[in-house]
């Protein structure tokens with residue numbers, strides 16, 4: 001008998017969320033961002049759902065790109081960090097990938113490569129995030145060098161927003177991007193999920209939605225996923241495997257960080273940080289037992305955590321538990337734990353069995 005924990009991946013919800021992203025994108029192509037094993041959702045499941053409908057994909061790893069081509073997908077595949085050594089370019093040509101070019105080192109590799117077949121590239125401009133990309137004032141020289149290469153077929157200008165999800169918005173970076181690309185008649189790719197949802201007018205020719213496809217909000221403080229019309233794709237479920245009755249003053253779990261203020265019934269859930277549940281989720285993090293909302297108690301252990309059953313008389317050993325997903329937004333759990341849904345999803349452990357719901 002396996003432990004009762006499992007993650008369900010709802011492919012219908014994924015398709016729904018992609019369709020929503022596409023509808024916001026207007027004329028722009030929507031490339032599904034599926035890096036990091038599709039944000040922990042399982043690359044193969046996501047290929048199954050989005051393979052037939054997505055305009056393109058964006059990810060980081062050649063291994064992941066190869067899996068997409070092996071599955072028969074023919075759409076553009078963007079490598080968001082480009083390539084790391086000259087031999088990667090051989091694979092990029094063979095697989096027909098679209099690398100990002102963000103650094104002098106990459107540009108030099110591309111110049112020396114003398115590729116036999118042409119590739120499309122995304123030229124990344126640093127408009128203020130200060131992570132990857134060329135400075136705006138270097139753009140003219142970089143473009144001239146790229147255009148001199150017979151094996152560069154098309155160039156899309158790309159940048160990434162640091163604050164599309166907060167009050168600062170995209171205006172300062174847009175202003176710098178516009179200034180440095182003025183007069184250039186090239187396609188652009190700007191928007192992540194937050195920018196697409198909040199500033200669809202900045203969609204450009206290619207948008208890059210990630211988190212919204214998985215049904216979480218890129219800005220849960222401003223708009224819940226539900227209010228945005230998104231449906232959760234991953235639901236993490238388990239069961240109560242033990243019940244304890246506490247008297248006043250008794251403590252729960254490692255470190256005894258929770259002390260019962262009075263008589264209580266608590267449930268022990270088969271889910272811990274080795275399953276990907278955040279260890280730093282404090283007492284009070286929301287959790288569903290038998291579909292009813294309650295709270296976690298004390299520290300999360302490796303394989304278990306405790307929750308309050310005091311007002312849930314019908315709950316006991318075997319009661320179903322939802323850690324996040326359907327009925328309990330991952331954003332709420334993430335917020336209580338001081339993190340973001342992205343991290344919860346990516347941290348889902350390999351030991352958790354996955355069930356795919358085709359819808």
Ligand SMILES: *Cc1c(COP(=O)(O)O)cnc(C)c1O
Nearest residue numbers: 033080160192193208209210211
């Ligand atoms: C991850 C990533 C995205 C997607 O961001 P979301 O916030 O998940 O929508 C888009 N563009 C780049 C360059 C990224 O690295």
